[in-house]
Amino acid sequence: MNIAIVCYPTYGGSGVLATELGKALADKGHNIHFITYQQPIRLSGFHTNIFYHEVRVPEYPLFDYPPYETALSSTMVDVVLNHDIQLLHVHYAIPHASAAYMAKQILAKEGRHIPVITTLHGTDITLVGRDKTYSPVVTFSMNESDIITAVSQNLKDETYKNFAIDKDIEVVHNFVDVKRFHKKPVDAFKKLIAPDGEKIIVHASNFRKIKRVEDVVKAFLLINKQLPSKLLLLGDGPERPYVESICRDCTGIERIKFLGKQEQMEDIFPIADLFLLTSEYESFGLAALEAMAAEVPVIATNAGGLPEIVINGYNGFMSNVGDIEDMCSNTLKIFKDEETEKLFKQNAYTQAKKFDIHHIVPQYEKLYEQVTSLVS
Numbered sequence: 435m436n437i438a439i440v441c442y443p444t445y446g447g448s449g450v451l452a453t454e455l456g457k458a459l460a461d462k463g464h465n466i467h468f469i470t471y472q473q474p475i476r477l478s479g480f481h482t483n484i485f486y487h488e489v490r491v492p493e494y495p496l497f498d499y500p501p502y503e504t505a506l507s508s509t510m511v512d513v514v515l516n517h518d519i520q521l522l523h524v525h526y527a528i529p530h531a532s533a534a535y536m537a538k539q540i541l542a543k544e545g546r547h548i549p550v551i552t553t554l555h556g557t558d559i560t561l562v563g564r565d566k567t568y569s570p571v572v573t574f575s576m577n578e579s580d581i582i583t584a585v586s587q588n589l590k591d592e593t594y595k596n597f598a599i600d601k602d603i604e605v606v607h608n609f610v611d612v613k614r615f616h617k618k619p620v621d622a623f624k625k626l627i628a629p630d631g632e633k634i635i636v637h638a639s640n641f642r643k644i645k646r647v648e649d650v651v652k653a654f655l656l657i658n659k660q661l662p663s664k665l666l667l668l669g670d671g672p673e674r675p676y677v678e679s680i681c682r683d684c685t686g687i688e689r690i691k692f693l694g695k696q697e698q699m700e701d702i703f704p705i706a707d708l709f710l711l712t713s714e715y716e717s718f719g720l721a722a723l724e725a726m727a728a729e730v731p732v733i734a735t736n737a738g739g740l741p742e743i744v745i746n747g748y749n750g751f752m753s754n755v756g757d758i759e760d761m762c763s764n765t766l767k768i769f770k771d772e773e774t775e776k777l778f779k780q781n782a783y784t785q786a787k788k789f790d791i792h793h794i795v796p797q798y799e800k801l802y803e804q805v806t807s808l809v810s
Contacts, residue, residue: 435802436518438467438510440534441525443474444640447720448555451585451608452525453477458611458795460484467513471502475697487513503529503536510537514548520806523551523798524579527558528568531575538578549805552579553606556717556738557644559584559593573597580805583798586739589717604801607742608718609794612787615727619704627691627705632662633769636706636730638699638721639713641671648677649712649758651690653733656762658686661769665690665710668702703728707775708765714755716740726786731768731778733761743789749781 437459441452453476456466460483467485468474477486489509491500510533513519522537524530531552541548552575559572576582576599583604584590590603628634635654639645647667654665667677667690674692681690696702699721703709709725711734716722718739722732726743732750734740744750751764768778 435806436465436467436520437802438469438513438517438519438522439525440469440506440510440522440530441474443470443472443477447585447608447718448526448553448558449474450476450720451555452523452553454609454611454791455795455798456484457481458791459799462795462799465517467517467519469506469509469513478697485517503533506530506533507536507540510534511540514541514546515544519548521549521551521802523553523802525553526555527552527572527576531579532571535575535578549580549808550578551581551583551801551805552576554582554584554589554593554603554717556585556589556715559589559596559717569597573599577601580808581801583801584717586718586742588739588742592717592738606797606801607789607794608720608723609789609791610720610723610727610786612727612783612790615700615703615724615786616783617700617704617728620701623701624705627666628664630662632664632689633707634664634666634705635708635710635765636666636668636703636725637710637712638668638696638725639671639711641669641673641677643673644714645671645673646712646714646755647673648680649756649761650710651677651681651684653710653712653758653761653765654690655684655686656758657765658689660762660766663689666702666706667692668694668696668699670695699724700728703730706730708733708768709750710761711735711740712755712758712761713737713740719743723786723789726782729779729783731782733765733768743785745781745785749778749785 439456442449453474460466465483469487471489491505524534534550583606585608637650709730709732716738735755736752753760
């Protein structure tokens with residue numbers, strides 16, 4: 435099939451999922467056309483059947499805010515007409531679903547009927563999309579999509595709760611390429627980070643307020659008092675300067691490392707002993723799943739879709755949002771002895787395999803076949 439994927443190209447979960455999906459589909463012989471404003475972060479290397487189309491937004495003095503959505507719709511139309519695209523799969527409702535609707539109407543005037551699948555990822559529904567500025571357009575665009583998918587049952591429920599959706603939403607969970615992340619840790623790398631055998635705790639996010647990265651630091655400081663540890667903070671975002679400032683004022687700053695944005699997460703997760711996620715809300719928790727694929731147990735909040743991947747007392751533990759004392763206590767339970775630690779790590783891997791890419795991608799292919807058959 436010839437499939438166009440529209441996404442954000444950045445480190446957020448929606449862009450990562452969309453890119454990994456496109457690569458997996460290309461490996462299965464589909465022709466994948468990415469449409470976005472810059473090359474997706476995870477799209478590296480040469481693939482004979484992956485194509486990238488940049489959305490160019492001309493700057494004119496007339497516009498205080500360049501009309502990206504209009505340029506995106508025009509680019510969709512151009513790609514569909516010139517590359518025999520059979521469907522548009524847009525990730526993150528804003529502004530991709532509304533831009534796809536506009537493109538679909540333009541193409542209909544040209545005699546081309548192109549189906550649209552919209553995949554909801556989280557804050558496009560739970561935060562940004564609920565803003566009164568966007569809500570009517572988001573609701574309309576979702577209802578005009580031929581198929582809507584959500585990356586967790588929780589996100590599906592939240593969408594019905596907050597929007598007047600008049601069609602079924604399919605749950606297609608986020609996925610992980612288990613083979614890619616399940617690596618033997620590089621001992622020299624691990625010893626460089628933790629020369630005295632400290633436990634390596636990792637957090638990865640886009641450092642937005644909803645991630646509550648300050649809680650990661652606070653929980654780590656409690657853990658480190660009882661269990662010698664190192665904290666690796668991966669990613670970047672608006673809250674990073676603030677988090678760095680509070681770290682400078684705390685005892686144990688030498689045990690906290692900010693590594694910034696990292697593309698090769700599969701090289702970092704295998705050296706970790708624990709993944710710490712303190713978010714106020716997560717629609718799914720893709721970074722946690724990737725860590726689990728590397729045999730890393732997870733300490734997380736019981737928020738959003740996280741209970742769909744973290745089984746309390748099995749592959750990690752969940753705490754209430756902000757309860758750093760409980761997070762510390764749960765961490766110590768995992769590391770109380772070598773046998774318990776080994777069991778949690780094995781369970782993390784076992785749980786991750788349920789969401790392996792080879793189980794999830796066929797679910798999207800089935801939807802593609804379903805929606806294109808209606809057009810033909």
